[in-house]
């Protein structure tokens with residue numbers, strides 16, 4: 001019997017569920033059925049030839065009288081490693097640059113304005129091995145490392161903002177390691193970096209000995225295409241982490257990850273989401289977003305107005321004290 005590979009939830013649903021039920025299932029799973037983005041034939045051909053999936057969806061917003069639509073295209077790239085993990089370190093990094101570079105070229109044909117690579121994209125996902133060498137050798141300077149310079153070239157060439165999550169070596173602070181997303185402006189300038197705030201300590205996903213807890217807070221980057229933030233991987237399980245990026249004004253929050261599931265998707269403030277890519281193949285997922293949807297949904301649900309943040313700020317300040325007494329009423 002040939003080996004069975006689970007490709008994606010969507011593929012399985014589309015293969016086995018009749019159309020009428022499928023429509024309803026998709027509505028429940030995705031909030032609403034998103035329109036597929038019409039992509040240029042040259043891009044579709046190039047993706048086929050370069051052996052990666054290419055999909056695109058549109059997250060529309062209602063038209064407004066006083067504001068023009070603020071449409072931006074974002075791209076998310078997922079990719080396998082190219083060379084075996086015992087190949088020379090620089091060869092592994094260079095091969096990944098080449099692979100991701102050819103996907104970015106297709107993103108450019110599709111008019112992507114901001115592209116985000118996966119967590120620690122220049123290396124095999126080694127953080128769950130607990131080995132030191134050679135993995136720490138993949139760490140680079142966020143400001144002028146080999147990979148950042150590569151991204152600066154791409155950003156300039158394609159007029160695209162690039163979110164490049166790497167293992168960072170910070171020479172200014174004694175060569176310490178961090179899990180960092182470098183944000184490169186479409187001008188090619190390094191806008192800055194944002195470090196992973198929460199480190200998983202989940203069984204073998206114990207990354208604490210590889211890098212330190214981030215100290216860049218909830219930084220938001222003002223780009224030509226909108227205000228963006230990066231909540232790296234495990235940080236997604238911490239609702240306050242999302243909240244704080246939003247408090248600082250983020251309009252798009254990227255969540256680059258290296259994990260065990262099929263989790264690469266795009267979701268909008270109205271709760272709708274795109275399908276994910278394949279669990280086994282490289283891919284580029286594009287979403288066309290009208291950023292006006294952010295305020296429309298904020299006005300509809302009033303979460304910021306009803307959030308009672310003052311109340312929580314006071315309660316949390318008390319709750320973190322060592323002598324905190326939980327507010328429990330007993331008979």
Ligand SMILES: NC(=O)NCCC(=O)O
Nearest residue numbers: 200205233234258259260
């Ligand atoms: N890399 C990482 O943070 N993995 C944690 C697992 C997850 O958040 O899915």
